[in-house]
Amino acid sequence: MNKYRFNIPENDGYINIPLEIKWDFQGRDESIELYEEDVIKQIIGGPRDYEITRFSHDFHTNNTKTDITYEFNFFDNNPGTGSDILVATSTDWSSTYLNEGFTSSQIYYYENPFTKSFFKLDFYDSNDSTNQTLFFTIIIPTQQGGTETASISPLIPDVEIKRPVFKLDFVGDKEGFFIYWVRDKNTIDISTFYMSAKFFNARVGGFMRMMTTPQSNLPNKFLFDDRKYFYYKVVLDYDKYTYSIYDTTDVRVGTTSSIKWYEYVNQP
Amino acid sequence: MGNNKEIRIVLSTLRYKSAPELSSAIQVPLVQNVKELVEYDRSANVSLAQVFDDERQKSTVFRPTGKFSILFNNAYTGKTNYEPFENNLYYVDVKELAKQQCLSDPNSVWWKGFPQYNEFDFIRNDYNVPGYTIPPNNHLDFITKSASTYNWNHFLSYPYNNNYNKNMVCTNSDGVFTWKSGDGIPFNITNIIDSGNNIVSFKCPIKHGLNEGEYVKLSFSYLGDSYFEVYSLGDGTIGSDEYVFNIFNYGFTGNVFYNGQKGTFKRVIDINNPIDTTSEYYVKELKLLTNPEDAVLIKSGFEQNVFGKTKKYESSGFTPNKIERVSVKEGSQSYTLTFNKDIDLKPLRDNQKRPVTELFFNVIWKGYFGWTLNDGYKLKQGYEFNLPLVNNKPDSWWDKTNVKSSTNFSIGSYVKSSNNVGYRFNYVNSLKKDDVIDGDLCEWNNFDQTERTISVLYHKFVYNNNVFDIKENNTQNYNNMLGYYYQPNYKMTVRVFSDYIEDGGVNTGNLPDYSYYSTYSDSFIWRDIYSYGFIDQDGRGVNYPFLNGKHYPYRNYVFRIIPEGTNFISDNLIEDPTIDNCE
Numbered sequence: 035m036n037k038y039r040f041n042i043p044e045n046d047g048y049i050n051i052p053l054e055i056k057w058d059f060q061g062r063d064e065s066i067e068l069y070e071e072d073v074i075k076q077i078i079g080g081p082r083d084y085e086i087t088r089f090s091h092d093f094h095t096n097n098t099k100t101d102i103t104y105e106f107n108f109f110d111n112n113p114g115t116g117s118d119i120l121v122a123t124s125t126d127w128s129s130t131y132l133n134e135g136f137t138s139s140q141i142y143y144y145e146n147p148f149t150k151s152f153f154k155l156d157f158y159d160s161n162d163s164t165n166q167t168l169f170f171t172i173i174i175p176t177q178q179g180g181t182e183t184a185s186i187s188p189l190i191p192d193v194e195i196k197r198p199v200f201k202l203d204f205v206g207d208k209e210g211f212f213i214y215w216v217r218d219k220n221t222i223d224i225s226t227f228y229m230s231a232k233f234f235n236a237r238v239g240g241f242m243r244m245m246t247t248p249q250s251n252l253p254n255k256f257l258f259d260d261r262k263y264f265y266y267k268v269v270l271d272y273d274k275y276t277y278s279i280y281d282t283t284d285v286r287v288g289t290t291s292s293i294k295w296y297e298y299v300n301q302p
Numbered sequence: 303m304g305n306n307k308e309i310r311i312v313l314s315t316l317r318y319k320s321a322p323e324l325s326s327a328i329q330v331p332l333v334q335n336v337k338e339l340v341e342y343d344r345s346a347n348v349s350l351a352q353v354f355d356d357e358r359q360k361s362t363v364f365r366p367t368g369k370f371s372i373l374f375n376n377a378y379t380g381k382t383n384y385e386p387f388e389n390n391l392y393y394v395d396v397k398e399l400a401k402q403q404c405l406s407d408p409n410s411v412w413w414k415g416f417p418q419y420n421e422f423d424f425i426r427n428d429y430n431v432p433g434y435t436i437p438p439n440n441h442l443d444f445i446t447k448s449a450s451t452y453n454w455n456h457f458l459s460y461p462y463n464n465n466y467n468k469n470m471v472c473t474n475s476d477g478v479f480t481w482k483s484g485d486g487i488p489f490n491i492t493n494i495i496d497s498g499n500n501i502v503s504f505k506c507p508i509k510h511g512l513n514e515g516e517y518v519k520l521s522f523s524y525l526g527d528s529y530f531e532v533y534s535l536g537d538g539t540i541g542s543d544e545y546v547f548n549i550f551n552y553g554f555t556g557n558v559f560y561n562g563q564k565g566t567f568k569r570v571i572d573i574n575n576p577i578d579t580t581s582e583y584y585v586k587e588l589k590l591l592t593n594p595e596d597a598v599l600i601k602s603g604f605e606q607n608v609f610g611k612t613k614k615y616e617s618s619g620f621t622p623n624k625i626e627r628v629s630v631k632e633g634s635q636s637y638t639l640t641f642n643k644d645i646d647l648k649p650l651r652d653n654q655k656r657p658v659t660e661l662f663f664n665v666i667w668k669g670y671f672g673w674t675l676n677d678g679y680k681l682k683q684g685y686e687f688n689l690p691l692v693n694n695k696p697d698s699w700w701d702k703t704n705v706k707s708s709t710n711f712s713i714g715s716y717v718k719s720s721n722n723v724g725y726r727f728n729y730v731n732s733l734k735k736d737d738v739i740d741g742d743l744c745e746w747n748n749f750d751q752t753e754r755t756i757s758v759l760y761h762k763f764v765y766n767n768n769v770f771d772i773k774e775n776n777t778q779n780y781n782n783m784l785g786y787y788y789q790p791n792y793k794m795t796v797r798v799f800s801d802y803i804e805d806g807g808v809n810t811g812n813l814p815d816y817s818y819y820s821t822y823s824d825s826f827i828w829r830d831i832y833s834y835g836f837i838d839q840d841g842r843g844v845n846y847p848f849l850n851g852k853h854y855p856y857r858n859y860v861f862r863i864i865p866e867g868t869n870f871i872s873d874n875l876i877e878d879p880t881i882d883n884c885e
Binding site: 066080082083084088090093100204275 | 346353427445446642849851
């Protein structure tokens, strides 16, 4: 409270009372409510969009084709007839389940050891195995794929059995063709993944990793840079909702040439 | 801010004679227009349900999904000598044709049958048929990405505008009705006597939507008056209430209400307030929100319709190219349709300038393989009343030369040759986002703020007789052949207006910007929009899943491809009453 002292003037006296008001509360409560909402949102979080969408393989360069071909090559390590990894050459890997120990009958008759086996493509955010996160996986069942001629009995004509070459597209074999990933980049902003492959063998109850080149092509079959030889790079295009796959030299693969995987064999 | 009012202080002893000396004090009035801030610790209860509901009510983004079950009857056999088509039919009369092929020049034999189901399916799977979709001498190179867009294109749209000038023609046993969409509903007059009363009966080819006691505004007048009260509905036959209304004949003279007189009427709810209560009639126009490539169409799991798949083995001895195969006449796969694009309804207004409460899935025939649409023939459109056959032939509305029934979709074409003969193949060019297409014929009334669908829009396509001739199916006129109908627009309700009408004066707070101002009552009227998740006692409302901050409306549809003249309403919508001795 200000104190005023009045001296009796001879004439009428006037005082000006300065009333300085620094506040304007109109709407302040509403502002506080908004602020309250904001604080609550910061504390408990708002809705995030985890919806996924479908990415298809991009058109081949200068072409209208969209198919993508994965070719899995197994090392022939059948007991007695197989090869020795120490002296192996690239011809010791080939795209046949027979190399993996399956019999023609198991494959032809879709026996459980065969049909329960599958290929698993893992998609990581990095090709550094010491610091990477697995974001999603694609399963390719053995029931898909191309065929090769084989004999299941000398008494009947040769038959066509499945082989691990998968030409995937919008029609026909398409399990594993599409990548389903988060559509809102504000939620997770990753559009480059590193793809590795494994084969889960139900016949033996184990799995094996696949490489991008035969070990025989490497100077040292068991000592190499795994970032180079275990991954392909997958790039998503959010404008077209497509993906493309590149090798370690950034050359696009899976178009005119198939994406080749080779079984990695441990050092004996 | 300050107090500019001058204050004059008079010494107490000078106030009046012998006034005592007193201490002075002044009261300073501080008038303010501000609220005091209540300062205290604020606390808020965080309820998960409340937060969820708040987010749900606030969100205006939608991700619609529809499941389509296709019902198709492959009805028309035809013949062709274009080799890629000829080698891929579902054959009929194979023994006779195989015999002809042996006895004469094989190239001169026109094989006969049905086009296979792949020509109509949502997703084609004939991507590897030699001589058709892959070389040699194939019809075209199959692009697998286009498997879901070769036959049909799928879009999402919203009601955008009203077209009051769309030409309408309906032909039935009462003759030919010609009018514009904004004119109202057509009728044909018959003067009858009912229980001794003279009645003027109005028979409409489409549902009139009237109630007894309401009025109609006719397209002509009697002694200067064109408003007449609806005395009764129907003519005594089952279902006629919806198509026939009557006015009492008080003794009309002259030649106004004569038998066979045709005209149009508009519904008037309140004769004292004809400005607000007279209905408008129009064709609802839809604006596309997506491009063809935004649609994601996939098989709906293993779901099939109850009719199954019709297929047969074509022996190599009974095919023109001597190659055995399995041909499919009809399929049964269901499909799920979603879009890569989210739909934000916030900036959109519907055809009545209200917030958008309904979206439409649009299925548009493309026919890229060229079996349909002969040269100069466009994809046609019409309404339910155009569908029935007239004298066992397609209504003249569908004639190739009738531009009123042609859609505004452009036509593309390409040329292929077979056995040194050139063939032109036509297809519908794909529409794109922001294109406007026609929808249903509708009625709107400002007084009750509701829209009524009077008649549903249909599209029609016919075979290209230059490459596939179905003349033997009683089609004598290549300009107006039998074809297939389908309904292109499928409604998805995303919000619901209330069943009650609100009204308020000009000073009413929070008036919706879409409210209608009635000059008669000097007030605004509108219907509220129910909040998401609220269902009233009549079952009105929507309760779609809400997650990811988006609404996920979902609905199942049956997509029928209807052969002309089959399995549909007859041209005589209302049976004539039986006149016998009892009456």
